[in-house]
Amino acid sequence: MLRLGLGQIAIIAALVALLILTGIWATMVWNASGDVVMDKHGWIALGLGTFFSLLIGCGLMALMFFSSRSGHDNAADPSRKRREPPTE
Template sequence: MRSLGLGQIALIVVLIALLMLTGFWATSVWNVTGDAVMDKHGWIALGLGTFFSLLIGCGLMALMFFSSRSGRDDAADPFRRRGEPPAE
């Protein structure tokens, strides 16, 4: 295993800082809006929105996977030759 470079360490530090900032912001927003009341129509809308977002996301990922496995994406990349290993 090779050691991390200075740029990679800086990137990891920045990403961890963004994650912590996002967590702090989400916690503060959650606490501020803790007294908000949502009726049954709000819960239904939240549930349906979550369900259809997951359905569309999973469906698109499945289409991408099956399209890649069927070989139909090969024609879209004219610079890649068949049988040639990918460049690293």
Template sequence: MRTLGAGQIALILVLMALLILTGVWATTVWNATGDVVMDRHGWIALGLGTFFSLLVGCGLMALMFFSSRSGHDEAADPFRKNQGPPAE
């Protein structure tokens, strides 16, 4: 197993610090808005926004997999060498 270099350790520390700061910020905002009441229209908007975001995300992922399997991506990459199908 390779050892980590100084740059990789610094990158990991910076990313961990950002993760911790994001968690602290999210907790602070969550607690600051704890006494705000959301009415029925707010819950409906939240539900519809979540549903349609998931619908668009799943649809785009399905189109990506369909495009990859149907061979349309090969024509868009002129630098890829013509190779046979991968060995299974």
């Protein structure tokens, strides 16, 4: 089993604290805006924003995948040696 160092424990603790604070903040904002009504244009904006965010995210992931498969990434770092898979 891998042992964690003091620095790694500090980073994990800081990230957990940020996660808890973000959850508390999100709950406070959710409760504070509970009586706000969103009209038709707000729902359209929310839907289009969600759609285009997913479209851009999936497109960039596809570009990254195809770039990795085509070998263009290897030419960007010629000093890195290619690891050979272990033989059995």
